[in-house]
Amino acid sequence: MSVEVEGLTVRRGGREVLRDFGCSIPAGRVTGLLGPSGCGKTTLMRAIVGVQVVAGGRVTVLGAPAGSPGLRSRVGYLTQAPSVYGDLTVRENMRFFGRILGEGEGRVDEVIETVALAPFADRVVSRLSGGQQARVSLATAMLGRPEALVLDEPTVGLDPVLRRDLWATFRGLAARDGVTLLVSSHVMEEAEHCDELLLMREGELVAALTPAELRRRTGRDHLDEAFLALIESGEGE
Amino acid sequence: MSVRASAAVAARVLRQLRRDPRTVVLLLGISPFLLTLLRGAFDNDLPAFQQVGGPLVGLFPFSTMFVVTSITMLRERTTGTLERLMTLPLAKLDVLFGYGIAFALVGTLQALIAAAVAFGPLGLDVVGSTALVVALAVGNALLGMSLGLFVSAFARTEFQAVQFMPAIVFPQLLLCGLFVERDEMAPVLHAVSYALPLTYAFDALHRVTVEGSLGGAGLADVAVIAATTLLLLAVGALTLRRRTP
Numbered sequence: 128m129s130v131e132v133e134g135l136t137v138r139r140g141g142r143e144v145l146r147d148f149g150c151s152i153p154a155g156r157v158t159g160l161l162g163p164s165g166c167g168k169t170t171l172m173r174a175i176v177g178v179q180v181v182a183g184g185r186v187t188v189l190g191a192p193a194g195s196p197g198l199r200s201r202v203g204y205l206t207q208a209p210s211v212y213g214d215l216t217v218r219e220n221m222r223f224f225g226r227i228l229g230e231g232e233g234r235v236d237e238v239i240e241t242v243a244l245a246p247f248a249d250r251v252v253s254r255l256s257g258g259q260q261a262r263v264s265l266a267t268a269m270l271g272r273p274e275a276l277v278l279d280e281p282t283v284g285l286d287p288v289l290r291r292d293l294w295a296t297f298r299g300l301a302a303r304d305g306v307t308l309l310v311s312s313h314v315m316e317e318a319e320h321c322d323e324l325l326l327m328r329e330g331e332l333v334a335a336l337t338p339a340e341l342r343r344r345t346g347r348d349h350l351d352e353a354f355l356a357l358i359e360s361g362e363g364e
Numbered sequence: 365m366s367v368r369a370s371a372a373v374a375a376r377v378l379r380q381l382r383r384d385p386r387t388v389v390l391l392l393g394i395s396p397f398l399l400t401l402l403r404g405a406f407d408n409d410l411p412a413f414q415q416v417g418g419p420l421v422g423l424f425p426f427s428t429m430f431v432v433t434s435i436t437m438l439r440e441r442t443t444g445t446l447e448r449l450m451t452l453p454l455a456k457l458d459v460l461f462g463y464g465i466a467f468a469l470v471g472t473l474q475a476l477i478a479a480a481v482a483f484g485p486l487g488l489d490v491v492g493s494t495a496l497v498v499a500l501a502v503g504n505a506l507l508g509m510s511l512g513l514f515v516s517a518f519a520r521t522e523f524q525a526v527q528f529m530p531a532i533v534f535p536q537l538l539l540c541g542l543f544v545e546r547d548e549m550a551p552v553l554h555a556v557s558y559a560l561p562l563t564y565a566f567d568a569l570h571r572v573t574v575e576g577s578l579g580g581a582g583l584a585d586v587a588v589i590a591a592t593t594l595l596l597l598a599v600g601a602l603t604l605r606r607r608t609p
Contacts, residue, residue: 139609176451178608194606199453210444212376214383219376226372227454251383267448 129154129275129307130175134166135184137170144170145330148184152309152323157301159321160311161354167209167330168311175309176204189274189307198223200228203273207280209264213253217244217263220252221270228271238266241296243289258285265293273346275307276300294320328358338362365461369454373462377436378469391432391470395424395478403486418490419542419566421478422497425471426565427533433467433512434525441516446604449475456604460597463513464506471505472498492548492572500572503589504565510596511561517603541570553598564588 130152137145144167152158154362160168173179174186177194186193189201211220221235239248242262252263265281278297282290286353298320299308318324318338326333326341334341334357338350345360347353376489381388399417406413440446449459475498490497515532519525539549539557546557557563568585571578578586 128453136597155472176452178447178607180607191605196453202451204448206444206447210448212380212445213443214380215376219379223372224452227369227449227452271452 128152129189130309131187131304132171132175133185135171135174135186136182137174137179138182143182143330145174145327148330148332150325150332150335152307152325154307155301155305156322157297157308157310157317158323158325159322160309160325160327161315161318162313162327164313166327168313169279172204172279176202176277178204183241200271201274203268203271203276205265205268205276205278205281207283209252209260209261211252211260211267213260214251215254216249216251217266218248220263221266224267224270226291230270230272231354234270234272238269241269242266243292245350258289261285262289272304273306276309278308278310280311280313281307282312283314293301303364315354318350326354326357327345365455369458370461370465373459374465374469376556377463377466380436381470387432391428391589392474392477394428395421395474396481397483398424399478399486399488403488414489415574416487417482417486418497419526419569421475421482421488422501422504422538422573423540423542423562423565423570425474425501426508426562427529427537428474429467429471429505429508430512430533431465431526431529432470433509434516434519434528437463437513438519438522438525442520447462447608450604450606456601459604460513460601464509464597467509468506471509472502475501475505490573491576492578493590496572496578497569500565500569500586503586504558507561507565507589507593507596510593510600513600514596514603517600528531533562536560539563540566546599557567561589561592565593 128151132148132150135145136143136146138227148171160171162168170179174181175188175193177198187197191198215223217233217239221239239245242265242268244259244262245261249287252260261281261284265278268276268278282293285293297308297310301308307338321338321339323335324341325335341350341353341357342348345353345356347356399420403415404411409520435576437508479494479498482493494607511532515528539553539560540562546554550558564585568578568582571582
């Protein structure tokens with residue numbers, strides 16, 4: 128297992144966003160974190176990356192406690208809102224983060240290519256579209272060749288062709304390079320691209336299974352309906 | 365701590381600044397503009413211009429760097445880039461030193477331009493060394509930077525951050541001795557002025573521009589400025605959090 132979460136409790140604004148939460152994320156696979164908006168996906172991801180103040184529990188990532196200094200070069204994180212410098216060009220952003228991560232020009236060009244931004248490499252980020260800005264942020268997360276990638280809604284607002292290409296990239300990273308990916312989405316159809324699924328609702332894990340198991344267990348082909356059926360049957364793990 | 369990371373942050377901050385030519389023009393142009401205004405305002409009282417002009421050359425960088433740093437740092441906090449930086453293999457001090465290097469360079473440039481205009485065409489004359497005035501100006505730029513960095517933690521929006529200028533810089537300007545001798549102030553304010561860093565910045569400048577040299581007391585002023593800058597940077601580092609609620 129690449130990530131182990133045990134008994135995780137997080138309070139934000141006097142409310143328990145995660146309550147005694149536990150899950151495991153296998154190494155070298157694409158794990159989808161799915162559930163409606165506000166169910167605690169981002170909070171869980173922040174806890175895994177180690178930027179979330181937690182009230183209790185244990186989060187272990189690649190064998191070390193989440194947030195350990197040694198993990199900073201081994202875990203890549205994409206926040207939901209693009210976190211790059213809007214007044215710099217795509218390439219200037221990449222170069223800056225590359226210098227911190229010890230990656231050179233070759234790698235910078237490579238990731239810009241991966242997120243299909245080569246034609247916009249010398250454009251100022253704030254003048255790009257929302258989807259393009261999200262991809263700059265994604266490129267930054269992938270830049271340092273992390274062993275684990277935590278991606279908060281990386282495909283939201285992208286057109287279908289790009290979405291397909293990015294999922295192919297994610298699958299390639301897992302299959303070829305053995306990278307562990309945790310990818311969140313509130314769109315159930317995205318579950319299709321994942322090896323494993325973590326289904327969340329109101330701060331709790333509803334189920335951990337594969338897309339095929341989800342279909343089998345609920346008898347629904349459509350993943351959206353399957354998720355609803357699972358919740359309505361009140362059946363968790 | 366890594367020199368490479370600090371240099372990367374400094375280069376990035378400067379590049380962002382260069383992307384915004386209007387801000388650069390304002391940063392470098394406001395002090396000469398205000399000094400020119402002052403010269404005109406004191407047209408019939410040149411001794412008064414000589415009295416305040418010198419210290420002002422050294423105090424302008426303090427206020428501009430304060431505003432620039434508090435806004436830049438607030439942006440870094442609100443756009444999520446600070447959170448990203450905190451997840452990367454980068455020490456908090458690398459971020460702070462990077463900002464320090466970048467703004468020291470800008471402060472130097474700003475002080476040089478203000479000094480060139482003041483001591484050149486405006487005919488400002490100081491008793492002591494003009495190079496020392498520029499050096500003190502750079503120190504004050506760093507003091508303003510560290511103060512801006514610190515207060516940025518207490519602002520949620522840019523509107524709030526901008527208000528820190530009148531709230532935090534103006535009282536210090538009023539009480540530092542530039543407008544009224546500190547001995548003549550109400551006793552309470554006189555006492556308060558001892559706790560304000562700009563008092564020492566002004567005192568050092570006053571000694572150089574009017575008395576001719578720093579002397580022992582002036583060196584003590586410089587020590588206070590340096591210590592305050594380092595203290596504010598250390599407290600500022602505490603406001604950069606790896607984990608947030």
